[in-house]
Amino acid sequence: MEKTSAMKKQIYAIINLGWYFAFHIIELIFRFLGKKAPGMDRFRENYGAEGLAPLSRANRENLFRLSGCIGCGLCRMTLNLHPAAGATLSDPESLSICLTRSLPDVQAARDSLQLSPASLSGNSFCPRGVSISGVYDFLQSADREKI
Amino acid sequence: MDKKFDIVVIGSGMAGAVAALKAVDSGKKIAVIRRGYGSTALSSGAIDLAADPLGVPGQPLEDNRDWQKNVKEIARRDEFHPYAVLAAGGNAPDLELAQALNFIYRELQGVGLPLFPVTGRNLTLINPLGGFKFTGLAQESQGKGDLEKLKGKKTIILGVKNLPEFPADYIARALQESIGPKGYGPFSTHEIEITGFSGGTAFEAAAALETEGVEKLASALAGISTDAHLIFPPILGALRARELSETLQKFGVMDFSESLAVPTSIPGFRLQSALDRALEKRGVTILNGRVISAGNDARRVQSLQVEIKGQEEKFEGQGFILATGKYLGGGIERGRIFREPVFDLPVFIGEKPVKEDFIKDFLTREPLGPHPAFRAGIRVNGKLKPLLRNREVFAENLWAAGSVLAGYDSTGDGAGLGVAILTGFKAGQEAVGV
Numbered sequence: 001m002e003k004t005s006a007m008k009k010q011i012y013a014i015i016n017l018g019w020y021f022a023f024h025i026i027e028l029i030f031r032f033l034g035k036k037a038p039g040m041d042r043f044r045e046n047y048g049a050e051g052l053a054p055l056s057r058a059n060r061e062n063l064f065r066l067s068g069c070i071g072c073g074l075c076r077m078t079l080n081l082h083p084a085a086g087a088t089l090s091d092p093e094s095l096s097i098c099l100t101r102s103l104p105d106v107q108a109a110r111d112s113l114q115l116s117p118a119s120l121s122g123n124s125f126c127p128r129g130v131s132i133s134g135v136y137d138f139l140q141s142a143d144r145e146k147i
Numbered sequence: 148m149d150k151k152f153d154i155v156v157i158g159s160g161m162a163g164a165v166a167a168l169k170a171v172d173s174g175k176k177i178a179v180i181r182r183g184y185g186s187t188a189l190s191s192g193a194i195d196l197a198a199d200p201l202g203v204p205g206q207p208l209e210d211n212r213d214w215q216k217n218v219k220e221i222a223r224r225d226e227f228h229p230y231a232v233l234a235a236g237g238n239a240p241d242l243e244l245a246q247a248l249n250f251i252y253r254e255l256q257g258v259g260l261p262l263f264p265v266t267g268r269n270l271t272l273i274n275p276l277g278g279f280k281f282t283g284l285a286q287e288s289q290g291k292g293d294l295e296k297l298k299g300k301k302t303i304i305l306g307v308k309n310l311p312e313f314p315a316d317y318i319a320r321a322l323q324e325s326i327g328p329k330g331y332g333p334f335s336t337h338e339i340e341i342t343g344f345s346g347g348t349a350f351e352a353a354a355a356l357e358t359e360g361v362e363k364l365a366s367a368l369a370g371i372s373t374d375a376h377l378i379f380p381p382i383l384g385a386l387r388a389r390e391l392s393e394t395l396q397k398f399g400v401m402d403f404s405e406s407l408a409v410p411t412s413i414p415g416f417r418l419q420s421a422l423d424r425a426l427e428k429r430g431v432t433i434l435n436g437r438v439i440s441a442g443n444d445a446r447r448v449q450s451l452q453v454e455i456k457g458q459e460e461k462f463e464g465q466g467f468i469l470a471t472g473k474y475l476g477g478g479i480e481r482g483r484i485f486r487e488p489v490f491d492l493p494v495f496i497g498e499k500p501v502k503e504d505f506i507k508d509f510l511t512r513e514p515l516g517p518h519p520a521f522r523a524g525i526r527v528n529g530k531l532k533p534l535l536r537n538r539e540v541f542a543e544n545l546w547a548a549g550s551v552l553a554g555y556d557s558t559g560d561g562a563g564l565g566v567a568i569l570t571g572f573k574a575g576q577e578a579v580g581v
Contacts (some may be wrong), residue, residue, distance in 0.1 A: 072189050072476070073411030077350050077385060122436035127189065127475050129182040 062138050068128040075132050078125045149432070152178040154578050155451060155464035156488060157438055158478070160185015161194075162549025163470035163566050164421060164422040167245065167431045168254055169575025170468075173285030177351045178432040178462065180453055184419050186475040186550075186557075190564065191407040191413020193272060193290075194262075196244060196283030198561025199359040200224055210315030212268040214283045214294070214565075215241040217284070221562065227497050227522075229566045233573065236529010244565060247572035248284060254392035258428055259389055260421035263290025271295050273304075273378060274407040275313050282407075283318030283565060286414055287385050288392055291532040292404030294331055299393065301375040302405075306338045311348035313380035314407070335369060353382040361391050381408035388417055409548050436460070438489050441467075448490070469525075469533070469547040470571060474573035479524060487525055490545070493536045495526045500536050517556055524553035531574050546574040 042056050055063070126132070153175035163179060164187075171177045196218035205297035220493060222230040225375040230240040255262055262284055263270065269281035271294040304322075306315030319334040327333060332536045343361045344355035350388055368377065383405045385389040393526065395403060406412045438456035441448055450463045450495045469476030469489060480486050485494045485501050494501045496519045524536045531546045548570035557563040 035368065067428075073348065073350060074184060074188055076348075077411065077413070077416055124183060125188075126183040127186050127472075129437060129477060 017032065021142075026052075042109060059138065062134055066130055066138070069130045070128055074125055074127065079132065149176075150460065150462050152176045152432070152462065152464045153468045154178075154468065154575075155462055156468040156470060157181070157451070158470035158549065158551075160187040160419070160432065160470065160472055160549060160567065161422065162472075162567035162574075163468070164426060165251055165544075165571030166468045166470055166575040166578070167426055168429060169250065169572050171429045171431050172575075173579040175579055178434055178464070179426060179460065180436055180438055180451065182433045182437045184434070184479065186471075186472055187422065187567070188415050188565065189410045189412055189475070190415040190418065191274065191280075191282070191409070192418050193270075193282040193285040193407055194248075194564040194568065195280070195561050196248075196565035197221055197230075198269070198270070198281050211403050212271075212281065212297050214269045214281075215245065215267050217269075218562075218565075220246060221341060225554070227526075228560075228562075229497075229555055229570055230562070231528075231531060231554075232527060232554065233531075233569070237331045238529065238573070240569060244572065247568045248571060251568055252284070252431075254425045255418075255421050258421050258424040259562060260417065261287040261389065263282050263287050265292075269389035270276075272407050273318065273322065275318065275409055276452045277314075279322070279326075279475055281561065285314050285407075286388070286405075286417065288292075288388055288405040289381075289407060289414060290404070291402075292378050292406070294326070295374050295480070297366045298331055300332075300480050301335050302332050302376050302378060303334050303371070303375045304334060305380065306336055306350055307380055307382070308340045308345070310349065310352050310380060310382075311346065312349055312504060313378075337377075339367065346413050347381060347467060347501070348411060349382050349408070349413055350385070350411055352380070356382060356391065357384050357387050362398070365395045365400050368395070369399040373404070375436060377403040379403060379405045381406050381412065381414050383413075385416055386420060387411050404555070410440060434462075441490050443542060444488070446540070446542050451489075463571065464544075467542075468546065468571075468578055469551060469572045470549045470567075470574070471551050471558060473521075473524060473550040478549075483507070485523055487551070487568060490533070490535050490541065492525045495552075496522050496523045501549065517559065521556035521559060524551055524556055526553050528536045530577055531570060533572040544578075546577050 040054055047053075154167075154170045155175045156163045156170070156177065159167075159179045159181040162427075163185065167177050176177060179398070196214040198216050200221050218230055221228050222234040222240055225231055231443040233240045233243075245265070245267075250264055252262050263286070269283055270285055270290055271279050272282055272285060272289055272292055273279045273294065282478045299356065304319045306313060315336040315338070316473070319336045322334045323332055323441055341352055342353045343356050343358060343362040344562040359464065373521060377400065383575065405414065423433070430578050434455065436453040437454050438451050439459065440452045442450040442452070448464075448467045450461050451461050451467070453462055471480070471489065473479050478487065479494060480488050487494060525547055527547050528534060528540065531548060532543075533541045533545060533547050535541050550563070552570065555566055557566065
């Protein structure tokens with residue numbers, strides 16, 4: 001009696017494993033054919049309206065580096081940046097703080113800060129080693145991600 | 148790019164810059180590797196040498212003014228302070244600091260940043276918080292505001308319209324209440340308007356003053372400055388401070404000074420920029436990059452692996468000076484435990500190395516006393532060579548200077564840039580074998 005019960009459980013387990021293995025293979029085939037994982041779409045559907053976007057591993061590492069900003073303002077002084085009229089995030093320091101604390105504000109940040117590769121030529125002054133060109137690169141990639 | 152140098156200095160704040168400038172005196176080939184400006188750029192712009200370790204708030208200000216006496220007193224009272232460590236190594240920190248100050252005074256003068264003449268006495272300068280501090284050396288624009296010299300003189304704190312970070316009314320009232328009864332001041336305020344500045348930070352006000360506002364301002368001030376001393380917010384030029392002062396004088400505004408600053412500090416930026424100019428003028432190679440690791444061999448540092456614009460490069464040297472600062476500069480990193488990231492040197496608080504149980508080490512029973520976290524750093528011997536846990540020298544050709552050193556709080560002890568200058572000067576000397 002006990003032997004039969006154990007066998008039933010074993011068969012049930014094998015069927016389960018087989019089913020999920022087959023499902024996994026199908027998922028891999030779909031991915032290989034270019035279909036995006038449904039999780040990404042669900043994420044955008046749920047959080048897109050709030051301005052949150054899925055971050056890649058590279059973006060997360062970039063954000064970690066930007067989080068060293070202490071808002072000292074040296075970058076603003078050195079790059080001689082001037083804010084756009086009426087901008088709330090007027091400089092790289094508030095931008096990098098915004099990027100690492102409040103992603104939904106990225107859109108506003110992008111519109112208000114006039115950063116360009118040309119303006120970053122002297123990019124070697126931050127006492128915390130935060131790369132302002134890193135801020136620029138992040139915004140560029142964020143643009144591609146449609147944050 | 149040349150990758151072999153006689154001396155490689157890591158860090159370019161006050162300590163690193165002074166070390167490189169002193170070392171280059173010998174005619175050797177010097178490089179400075181830095182990931183950015185040092186925290187000198189965030190300083191008040193003045194150079195604190197030694198506040199009175201026995202100073203009590205409310206004491207007569209005169210009691211705190213002899214910085215050479217204070218250096219000796221600090222060295223006597225606090226065995227782990229860099230002044231004490233140098234004294235124990237057979238140096239005379241008070242006399243050698245005076246020598247180092249004269250050296251940096253000449254270097255900065257040579258690149259257009261005049262300093263107030265070095266004396267044996269601390270200046271008493273006001274800050275934007277409504278207080279004052281004792282500082283040994285200041286930029287010329289700041290040093291003229293020494294409260295001791297202005298005792299009994301009418302002093303006007305100038306507020307700038309739409310510049311909330313310098314609340315002149317509050318500063319004047321606080322000074323009048325705290326030191327007015329002792330014969331300082333009287334303090335009053337006057338609001339000025341800067342052409343081209345419609346609001347923002349001190350940086351924007353300074354930029355407006357540098358571009359178009361100074362002549363109009365000078366003519367507006369000429370009438371009120373005959374019998375009073377004027378104290379400006381710290382906005383008298385990011386890079387053209389001397390020109391601004393000269394223009395003010397040309398218009399008859401003769402008796403004025405500039406307050407100390409808090410970050411974002413234009414005088415601090417001015418000081419760091421002048422150090423950079425001095426390094427360039429003396430032919431020191433400045434490399435912007437992040438030191439990833441060091442190659443050591445038989446108690447000698449051989450090379451540094453440096454990331455420059457995403458590429459790893461190897462730099463070799465005969466001697467190396469570590470002047471990477473503390474938490475802001477990245478000389479000491481926080482993680483699960485505190486560590487020195489370039490050479491992985493042990494971090495000490497007092498005589499105890501910070502180990503896994505660092506939380507316990509960092510607690511203090513004196514809430515108003517110096518906090519151990521800010522006094523953590525690497526330990527050195529009397530020649531400024533870093534020490535291991537067993538007190539042995541880490542490497543024969545490595546020296547350390549500035550706030551990466553244990554035993555003092557570079558922001559709160561009143562000796563911040565003084566220690567940086569003295570240890571940078573000594574490390575530069577030692578590294579070239581003087």
